[in-house]
Amino acid sequence: MKIPRVLNRKNRILLKELTKTDFKLRYQGSVLGYLWALLRPLMMFAILYIVFSKLLRIGNDIPHYPVYLLCGTTLWSFFTECTSQGIQAIIVRGDLLRKISFPKYIVVVSSQLTALINLGINLIVVVVFALINGVAPSWSWFLVIPAVLELYLLSLGIAFLLGSINVKYRDITSIWDVLVQALFYAVPIIYPISMVAGTSALAAKIILLNPIAQAIQDIRFNLITPETITTWNYINNPFIVIIPILFVLIILIAGAITFRKKSKFFAEEV
């Protein structure tokens, strides 16, 4: 089997151009333009903060809770944007696929790079808020990078896997929308995991085996407060602890294999 030159010159240029267009088109025709990339998650945060922290009085036992919440919603927005854009990418760019031959993964990656750029901007906002809130800068902030990478690789795997099925069975888009809604409550974003741990340690452990929860908690731990409960400090069994990482790897490999096999027929089927 010939190993494809993953990012040769032509593919690199194409990836860059597609990402640029994606980014430009996203906010075209809106008065505030790129600012929406910042405003959307901030508004979502404001709503959740008022409802959960002020009205329901959740999370008062966590230091810097507003930033902790903002960090969670930012990462969650990234995950949903990244997966839904990635799953749709082949269909959105179907017109291109039918007329020119190039490695199909490029359209998936380019659609997700936009989400990654948005995350970068939003994480800067989180850091600014953290500093205002009195969080001390720390070297551990750099440990955010591997956790973001993990979250991205998971999204990439999901996009490869579901995106290639979605070409033929468009139901996937709707199924994923519902699944994401359910996942939102399965991940400790609006509620602190300590609340679950208080009633059932087992439930908290199961929640923490979800790679999304693990990555988000890791980022909060390293960025905001070491008092965060993470998969690593809450589950002691070293074999169980690696489940989230293993899960990401399995999804990524299964996705890549499926995508590689199915992508040969995208041009005909899309």
Place this chain on the structure above:
Amino acid sequence: MKRSIGTRTEISSPTAPAITVKNLHKSFRLPTEQSFGLKQTIFNRLRGIKGYKEQKVLKGLDFEIKQGEFLGIVGRNGSGKSTLLKILAGIYYPEKGEITINGNLVPFIELGVGFNPELTGRENVYMNGALLGFSNAEMDKMYDDIWKFAELEPFQDQKLKNYSSGMQVRLAFSIAIRARGDILLLDEVLAVGDAAFQQKCNDYFKELKKHHQTVILVTHSMEDVKRFCTRAILLESGKIIEEGDPHKVANAYTKMLLS
């Protein structure tokens, strides 16, 4: 459900033919009775219905294109010309058979691939250029020439949706003719536009022929076949029924249409 797949190999050799095609087959699966969606697929599986119909488009093609040849491919609508071109371009996978492409192949299945109406002319030029394999630096160099040739300089920063369709074609053509490859694939793309545009296309073809550029041209114009091609192929329902001298093939095509 498993589909067999033929091979498409890319090589680089100064002496080998530009393209070799051996025993090429292709069929499409056309969905029957709304077999789109998960629900129907599951129903069809349960009832033992395939949910698609096999449509054979190419039935065993064998041919070779030498370097420097200007090959015309003609045939009626639905004879398999475009499918053949898309397989050569690597867009569709061959189902059976072997294809060997020698060198860098640049396909024009359509002019202005990737053009987006919401982007400006400038942005579209760079996008289209990227799809043709040009880097930003290369595009910068030829940028002014592209607009001059298209005679659209004042519209560079207008959104493409404000261009007339004629203007869009002119812009796309102006980018396309700058693409250089060992083999050019042209699918009727140039059969549009007014008389002045047609004149530009003719000049372009003449230029290609003069420089012994390897070209594959799919066309309905027997005029073009006789004028530019050094060899031609006539396709009819997925088979080659005439091959060789362009005049002979063009006449066979005309006779076939009249009969």
